[in-house]
Amino acid sequence: MNKIIKTKSNSENKEEEITSVVNRRLFLRSAGLATSLGTIVISACTTDDHDPNPQIPGTGDTVELGSGDVGVLNYAYALEQLEAAFYTQVIATPYAGMTDAERTILTDIRDHEIIHRDFFKAALGNGAIKGLTPNFSAIDFNSRTAVLGAAKLFEDTGVAAYNGAGKLIKNGDYLLLAGKIVSVEARHASVIRDLLNPKSADFAGDDIVDANGFDKAVAPADILTAVKGYVKDTISGANVGK
């Protein structure tokens, strides 16, 4: 059964796909996950279960996101932690020449990311990974170009990450939650891009939207590689969604 569950869905092989879906449902039910988010406390299979100080930020630790939907939620939680920490720093040490309008926008975004972060932390309960230690040493927080450039990277990455994680989610309630958040990340990306190059096509530029009019959808492994330099801990997402 494990083998079937792990089988990648393949539209060419519908028989297998159906079996996979059924097995997933059975698996979820037996794991107690097929209920609404608010009523559950997820017990994750993370290696941090035995960490005596699970909420103390790590410094170079390996953080295992876990498997299945819990893994996906922890993956989102990890990315939201980075975004929240980034914008907290942006507002704490504003770049030279930050306008009032920019400060309002960046404060709004900071608050959204903090809300996302704290929401995932609460939803995951004991299953949540610990607080990550960001590494923003490569970002010059005094430079508008550097800060907005990093913001653009984080937001575009967040959109691609949620888009790529959607099909890994088995529970419809979680999928909807991810959908509620990803469009807000896309709004952020659009506004940041418009700040960098006002009234141009860049808000949804050809560098990020393909010839089908599609945004990017990127798998967890590639996203984690992309953000590696911005976090001191080593994040292991090998089992996310599996």
Next chain:
Amino acid sequence: MDIFKIIDDFQKIDGDAAGRLEYATRRHFMNRISSKIAAVAVPTVFASIVNKAYAQSAAAVDVLNYALTLEYLEDEFYKAGNAAANLIPASDKAIFTQIGKHETQHVAFLVKALGTKAIAKPTFDFQYGGAFADIFTNYKTFVTVSSALEDTGVRAYKGQAGALLADPQILEYALQVHSVEARHAAVVRRLGATVLANPAMKGWITGNMGAVPAIYAGEDNMTQGGVNLKGLASKSDAAVTEAFDEPLTKEAVLAIAGPFIKK
């Protein structure tokens, strides 16, 4: 039970079923027609084909045609808007040209993906029965309707995600379009803040504020995953509602879009 009538009807929903039926017919009907087990085997095989097709295709086809209806609407809207003389100021042309390009691409993709199952393009009335009589002559009206259409599109795609759980690849496509619509919505809302002289209009949706109440109904939701987030991280209600976009049901979306669709 008129099995041929059912098969015929069924083929209208799912063209691929024809191939599977042909296979089933060859194997079970022709080879075992004289066998005693034919009487039980055939209905069983047929039922499994039907179930498979409905689970894998009919729901997805339904969602994709629903999306196509909305994309046709947006595509036609921007084609007309971008072609209208003295409507969009030169400074804002790049934005609406890019949005229009994407809507055309979305239509093309959906038409190709659906093949013969694609619905025909409806006839539209962008004046919305007279409510937006100056839609292509008054930039304020155009920007208002554009932001409303984009925000509706975001809510519409979001509302269908759950229906695509069993179709992972189509789900991913839908998500990739969904976030592009959100990018559109945000940039038009930013334009709206100045064009409509409404500085409270941000790239994100605050509470249920909006020009057309039905489009923003429920956006003031504070409860996520069964938990009321009021006061989370000491943030304002406004911030909590901005942090989550809400879905709309197909019925609600079609009620909003209905007056745009003549046919």
